[in-house]
Amino acid sequence: MKVLLIGSGGREHALAKLIKRSLLEPRLFIAMDYRNPGLEREAIERNGMAYIVNLIDPMAIAKVVEEVSPDLIIIGPEEPQFHGVVDALREKGFTVFGASRRCAEIEKSKVYARTLMWRHSIDGRLYFKAFRSIEEAKKFIEFAGDIVIKPARQAGGKGVKVLKDAQAYLAKDRLEVKKNYVEKLFAEMDSYKDIDYKILVEQRVEGVEYTAMVVTDGETVLPLPLVQDHPHAFEFDIGPETGGMGSIQGPGWLLPFVTFDEYRKTFEIISNVLKVLQTEVREPYVGAFAGQMMLTGFWGPTVIEFYSRFGDPELSNIIPVVESDFLEILDRAANRRLSSVKLMIDESIVTIVKAIAPAGYPDNRKLASGHPVYIDEARIREIGCETLYASVERRADGKLYTKGSRAIEIVCKGDSYEEVYKKSELAVNFVYSLDGHPLFYRRDIGSEELLSNRMRIAEKVRTVYRSRVANGLLGKMLVWIPGEGVFDNPLISFVR
Amino acid sequence: MSGLLTVYAFDELWSLPNIVRYGLIALQHRGSQKYVICLPSNGVKCIEGEDIEISNYAIDHLAVLASYSDKEDNIFYVESDNDKSIAVIAERSWSKIYEFTHELLNEMKKGESSLEAFKTTILAFNKEFDEAIPSLQIITNFREVIAWRNFHGLTPLVLGSYGFDMAIVSSESIAVDILGGDVKKFLGPGEGLYMSRYLTKSFLIDKYIDCGLCLFEMLYLARHDAIINGVSVYEFRKAIGKELAQYLDKEVDIVVGVPETALPYAIGFAQKIGKPFELAFVATGGRRRSMLLGDPFEKMVAIHLKMNPIKSILEGKRIALIDDSMVTGATLKTVSQILRFRIGVRELHLFIASPPLASICPFMVMKLDVQNLLAANLSNDLAKSYLEVDSLHWLSKDNVNQVAKRFSLKFCGKCFGVDFFGG
Numbered sequence: 001m002k003v004l005l006i007g008s009g010g011r012e013h014a015l016a017k018l019i020k021r022s023l024l025e026p027r028l029f030i031a032m033d034y035r036n037p038g039l040e041r042e043a044i045e046r047n048g049m050a051y052i053v054n055l056i057d058p059m060a061i062a063k064v065v066e067e068v069s070p071d072l073i074i075i076g077p078e079e080p081q082f083h084g085v086v087d088a089l090r091e092k093g094f095t096v097f098g099a100s101r102r103c104a105e106i107e108k109s110k111v112y113a114r115t116l117m118w119r120h121s122i123d124g125r126l127y128f129k130a131f132r133s134i135e136e137a138k139k140f141i142e143f144a145g146d147i148v149i150k151p152a153r154q155a156g157g158k159g160v161k162v163l164k165d166a167q168a169y170l171a172k173d174r175l176e177v178k179k180n181y182v183e184k185l186f187a188e189m190d191s192y193k194d195i196d197y198k199i200l201v202e203q204r205v206e207g208v209e210y211t212a213m214v215v216t217d218g219e220t221v222l223p224l225p226l227v228q229d230h231p232h233a234f235e236f237d238i239g240p241e242t243g244g245m246g247s248i249q250g251p252g253w254l255l256p257f258v259t260f261d262e263y264r265k266t267f268e269i270i271s272n273v274l275k276v277l278q279t280e281v282r283e284p285y286v287g288a289f290a291g292q293m294m295l296t297g298f299w300g301p302t303v304i305e306f307y308s309r310f311g312d313p314e315l316s317n318i319i320p321v322v323e324s325d326f327l328e329i330l331d332r333a334a335n336r337r338l339s340s341v342k343l344m345i346d347e348s349i350v351t352i353v354k355a356i357a358p359a360g361y362p363d364n365r366k367l368a369s370g371h372p373v374y375i376d377e378a379r380i381r382e383i384g385c386e387t388l389y390a391s392v393e394r395r396a397d398g399k400l401y402t403k404g405s406r407a408i409e410i411v412c413k414g415d416s417y418e419e420v421y422k423k424s425e426l427a428v429n430f431v432y433s434l435d436g437h438p439l440f441y442r443r444d445i446g447s448e449e450l451l452s453n454r455m456r457i458a459e460k461v462r463t464v465y466r467s468r469v470a471n472g473l474l475g476k477m478l479v480w481i482p483g484e485g486v487f488d489n490p491l492i493s494f495v496r
Numbered sequence: 497m498s499g500l501l502t503v504y505a506f507d508e509l510w511s512l513p514n515i516v517r518y519g520l521i522a523l524q525h526r527g528s529q530k531y532v533i534c535l536p537s538n539g540v541k542c543i544e545g546e547d548i549e550i551s552n553y554a555i556d557h558l559a560v561l562a563s564y565s566d567k568e569d570n571i572f573y574v575e576s577d578n579d580k581s582i583a584v585i586a587e588r589s590w591s592k593i594y595e596f597t598h599e600l601l602n603e604m605k606k607g608e609s610s611l612e613a614f615k616t617t618i619l620a621f622n623k624e625f626d627e628a629i630p631s632l633q634i635i636t637n638f639r640e641v642i643a644w645r646n647f648h649g650l651t652p653l654v655l656g657s658y659g660f661d662m663a664i665v666s667s668e669s670i671a672v673d674i675l676g677g678d679v680k681k682f683l684g685p686g687e688g689l690y691m692s693r694y695l696t697k698s699f700l701i702d703k704y705i706d707c708g709l710c711l712f713e714m715l716y717l718a719r720h721d722a723i724i725n726g727v728s729v730y731e732f733r734k735a736i737g738k739e740l741a742q743y744l745d746k747e748v749d750i751v752v753g754v755p756e757t758a759l760p761y762a763i764g765f766a767q768k769i770g771k772p773f774e775l776a777f778v779a780t781g782g783r784r785r786s787m788l789l790g791d792p793f794e795k796m797v798a799i800h801l802k803m804n805p806i807k808s809i810l811e812g813k814r815i816a817l818i819d820d821s822m823v824t825g826a827t828l829k830t831v832s833q834i835l836r837f838r839i840g841v842r843e844l845h846l847f848i849a850s851p852p853l854a855s856i857c858p859f860m861v862m863k864l865d866v867q868n869l870l871a872a873n874l875s876n877d878l879a880k881s882y883l884e885v886d887s888l889h890w891l892s893k894d895n896v897n898q899v900a901k902r903f904s905l906k907f908c909g910k911c912f913g914v915d916f917f918g919g
Contacts, residue, residue: 161507162659167676173514177661180509231660234696236680238657240506359695363506367694438695449681 001026002048003327004068006055006085006098007076008032008039010355010390010409011312015076016042017319017386022327029068031061037400038389055080058088065089072097072331075287078154078309082108082194086287097334099289102281104308106273106289111152111197113306120276123475124269124293124303126205127490130197134186137199141178144491146204149181151189152197154305158362159185160241162204203477203490207296207461208257208454209304211247211311212266213318214274215329217338218284221271222329225253225321225345226263227314228454229292233362235444242362243406246445248417249317250350256451257458258295266293266301273306286334290314297464299475313409316388317351320413351413352424352446355390355406356431359438365404372399372434375408385412385427399434407431407439421446497717497861498564498571498587499523500653502633502643502665503675504691505557510661512555515675519666520548520563522674525719525785526667527565532572532585535559539581539637542572558691560585560633560641565785566863573597580604581637586630587651587667588860596621600634610640611690615701622647622703628859631667644688648707650861650908652724655681655689655698663691669723682725708906708916710861711896715820715850716757727903730760735899736849736891737764737818743889744769746845747814752776754819754831755802761849762818769816776810777803777831786827799830807839814843817885821850825870825883832884846885851893854913864911893917 003019003026005012013036019026020042028046030039031053043050051064056079065073073089075081075098084101105112117125130152131137141149146166151159161181165174182199189198209231213224227249233239248255254263270291278285290307323344332338360368377387391405410427414420424446433439444450468474477490501519503512520531534542535555543553548563560583564571568589575582575597582604584597596617603613614634621629631653634642643665645653656664656672656679664672669679683689686701710717713724720730737760751773753762766773779802786798815835822828828846835841852871856864866872870879871890880888893914900907900918907917 160660162661164659164676167518167674169518170514170676173511176511177507177509184509232657234663235698236655236657238655238663238680239660239696241660361694364694440695440697443698 001072001327001331002029002068002070003027004029004031004065004070004073005039005076006031006061006073006080008034008036008055009077009312010388010406011310011315012036012076013038013042013388013390014316014319015074015310017388018322018326019074019330020046022325024325024327024331026327029070031055031064034393034403035395036389037392037394038387040394056083056085058083058085061085062088062092065092065094071095072334074098074330076309078104078107078307081308095334096286097330098287099285099308100283102283103277103285103287105281106277106306107154107308109153109195109197110150110200110305113303114200114202116276116280117273117303120272122269122272122276123265124299124301125475126298126302127203127477129201129491131199131201132197134183137182137186137201138179140201141182142175144178144201147178147491148202148204149178149185150200150202151185152200153189153192153195155189155192158241158243159188164204201491203298205294205296205298205302207294207302208458209292209294210255210258211290211314212270212293213288213290213310213314214267214270215333215338216274216285216287216289217333217336218278218286219336220338220341221267221274222333222338222341222343223253223267224318224343225249226255226258227311227317228255229311229314230442230445235442236450240363242357244311244313244355245357245406245442246352246354247313247317248350248352248446248451249321252347253345257455259462262295262301266291269301269303284336286336295458295461297461297468298477300465313353313355313406316353316409316411319386319411320351321345321349349413349415350417350420351411352417352420354410354424354428354441354445356408356410356428356439356441357406358402358404358433359440361405369402369404371402371437373402373407373439374400374432374434376430376432379430380410380427383412383423383427384414385410385423417446417451418448421448497527498562499526499667499671500562500585500587500631500633500643500665501667501671502560502641502663502691503558504641504663504696505661506663506693507661508557510557512557512559513552516555516559516561517548517552518674519671520561522671523563523666523668524548526717527563529565529789530567531561531563533559533561534572534574534583534585534633534635536635536637536639539576540574540583540635542574542583542585558635558639558641560635560643562587562633565789575601577601577605583635585633587632588630590627590630592621592625592627604636610634610636610638611642611699614642614644615699618644618701619703639693641691642688643691644701645683645685647686647701647703647705648859648908649685650707650710650859652709652713653683654679655683663689663696665689668718670719670721673721679723708908708919711850711907711909711912711917712821712862714905714907720760725905727905732899732903733760733820733849734764734767735902736896737761738768739895739899740818740847740849740889740891741765741768743847744816744845746843746887748816748843748845749813750774750809751816751818752810754817754827755779758819758849761820765816765818765847771816774809775806777805780804795826796830799827803831803834805834805839810835810839810841812840812842814845815841816845816847818847818849820848821853822848822870823853823864824868825879828883836884844885845887846883846889848888848890850891851896851912852890853911855911857911859908859910862911
């Protein structure tokens with residue numbers, strides 16, 4: 001079976017690892033933006049080859065596809081979906097695993113995703129307001145309270161500003177930041193010509209985050225085990241937002257801080273969203289889909305955003321866990337024959353993924369780029385962990401250089417978090433900077449300390465949302481403005 | 497005593513003057529006699545001041561600061577050499593601060609990273625000098641900050657954050673709360689945080705010193721709403737109050753605590769014996785921490801201002817009076833005089849929620865002078881007569897030990913005449 005994988009990063013390396021052990025004996029071809037050494041190697045090992053091509057150019061990709069003539073095309077990242085690559089390939093009669101441009105709107109436009117949830121009264125939705133013009137946004141911000149400001153379009157998992165505003169004595173300082181950030185974000189979003197709304201102001205919620213991924217053929221929804229990502233750049237959940245500095249999974253389908261009821265509710269939300277999305281766009285959703293969820297006091301399982309693809313690094317956790325033939329599952333989904341397929345996993349193990357990034361990531365990609373690194377993969381394998389190559393390229397001199405994002409992901413598995421944590425802490429030592437530029441990773445990910453913190457927060461949040469259920473207030477937030485009335489809108493500040 | 501605070505904003509959109517001001521206000525109970533703020537500004541500069549409420553400086557995205565209960569010296573130092581400037585802030589007066597700053601700068605000039613230079617210098621000073629190194633905050637003109645908790649673990653250090661935007665390090669969780677942040681970690685002895693715009697990481701200088709938290713943190717210094725090393729200060733104080741109740745051997749009508757610190761002890765005591773807890777005194781002019789004041793006159797002013805009694809509830813009653821500790825006895829003498837002469841209480845039984853203070857603090861965390869310590873100089877009978885109380889009871893060292901163990905805490909007990917409590 002000839003498989004063409006489209007994408008260049010850690011997620012695609014994870015996909016390649018999952019695919020290559022298939023009994024379908026795939027020949028693996030890869031289309032990527034840059035020479036990812038991991039992907040290149042997987043392709044060669046599986047009797048295929050790697051192409052360097054602009055991944056958001058449907059014409060360029062079509063050329064590769066015609067040359068390879070694959071039985072199955074798997075799309076890793078979201079940008080090719082946004083640019084109609086999937087549609088162009090399907091039109092040519094190829095079998096594609098990946099969301100069409102219209103289906104991928106659920107990730108591309110956060111306004112669309114939120115509006116969809118409100119239009120169909122789907123649980124786990126947050127209050128929001130979207131803006132086309134900077135003036136309108138700044139005027140609204142003047143009276144907004146405890147909020148999150150986001151780009152209205154998916155912008156590489158960045159740009160979210162969480163502005164907790166529950167202290168009147170600091171409200172003015174925060175208002176300044178809100179206004180300046182709105183300006184900055186508008187300027188940044190200006191380069192995206194494919195969206196109408198530029199920014200989104202959303203109700204701020206607190207709790208524990210987790211990612212719920214599924215594979216779907218448009219009818220059957222096949223959940224993967226839950227994974228928890230760690231978006232803060234630095235240890236103990238401090239510092240700027242990243243695409244994810246690591247993730248934990250297991251044991252089994254749940255995470256230690258998510259109950260079975262919450263798990264069920266989460267996939268109920270995801271199935272409902274997939275259903276109404278397909279009704280609205282009148283196209284089947286074929287591919288990977290994920291909810292970036294948060295367990296909050298407001299709703300219980302709450303949607304932060306959707307991905308029209310697998311999470312990165314979340315998919316990496318799945319590599320050691322899956323027992324089924326993953327390629328067969330993707331192939332059946334792409335051929336819309338997913339019903340009756342069961343995903344088997346090893347429920348006894350837990351997995352930890354740690355990302356290693358060059359200093360400068362995520363806020364100064366230039367500073368983080370072009371640094372030579374060396375990975376002693378053999379030593380990492382000895383410890384029992386796997387190495388995934390992400391934002392790192394092989395240059396003509398044969399050496400590996402950082403490209404500004406997370407360079408390497410290390411995937412470890414074992415019987416308990418304690419054991420896997422130890423392994424992962426050993427393994428990260430075998431990634432070296434060759435020019436003295438610092439590399440960093442998060443030591444706290446997978447630690448007992450962080451895990452027990454999460455469990456404590458989840459327990460608190462559970463108490464809150466259960467009492468809201470009892471009082472009929474789940475998902476509601478009333479604000480009374482004397483003289484004007486009672487509004488169901490938490491975006492209004494306490495000071496007017 | 498003092499409160500340390502670091503605020504590091506990763507986003508340049510922030511401007512910190514107001515945040516720094518409220519951070520200092522949040523630490524006022526740990527000392528409000530003097531404060532120091534160090535920030536990058538053409539190198540590094542430090543600003544000293546005395547009135548937190550009116551402080552207003554241009555502070556961009558990062559600052560390290562501290563508030564002190566005394567107008568003491570040797571608490572901060574700035575040094576520059578060519579293109580490198582650093583400021584060091586210590587949590588208490590430290591005679592080696594000048595040498596330390598100088599040596600640290602020398603290490604940094606050797607081309608080491610600031611963090612490695614800091615580790616090297618700390619280890620060298622720990623070896624060379626007997627004096628315990630206090631917790632430190634360092635700031636460089638390269639906009640790096642190091643906040644480090646001392647090896648002895650005498651005073652706490654907490655790591656917190658605000659969204660994706662800010663790291664906050666403070667002596668007490670309160671400052672993180674007041675700035676709208678979340679507490680993320682209680683740093684252990686020798687543990688610290690290195691912060692820079694593009695790289696922030698925790699580190700540990702591993703040099704085991706068998707010591708513990710200063711008992712006065714829990715007894716007196718921290719606010720009731722603080723969490724120290726994961727333990728609620730309020731709950732700890734109530735538990736101590738309950739323990740203290742076992743020494744009651746007479747009938748009393750009501751239980752009263754000396755404001756403000758002793759209130760949770762009195763609540764725990766009252767709950768244990770099933771008698772009403774009553775508010776007995778109302779303060780005038782805001783909270784002032786009499787024990788932290790060095791000047792005896794200012795101390796008396798503070799005591800007198802916080803002791804206006806609620807007469808009707810106290811008149812003719814048999815009273816169990818609770819206080820957290822007794823150093824010189826000045827506060828309790830004042831209280832007993834008010835209760836006796838101005839009110840006319842029937843009986844006054846005094847319960848101290850700590851063992852008698854026997855010696856000085858070898859770490860200079862507490863400024864104690866043996867000749868002023870009531871318990872070290874007067875017999876219990878003489879103390880009873882001096883204070884005009886019907887009975888005087890102290891919590892035993894064993895009691896403290898048990899409560900400490902229950903909360904999995906380990907305390908330094910040097911000034912009480914033992915090495916440790918709990919552990």
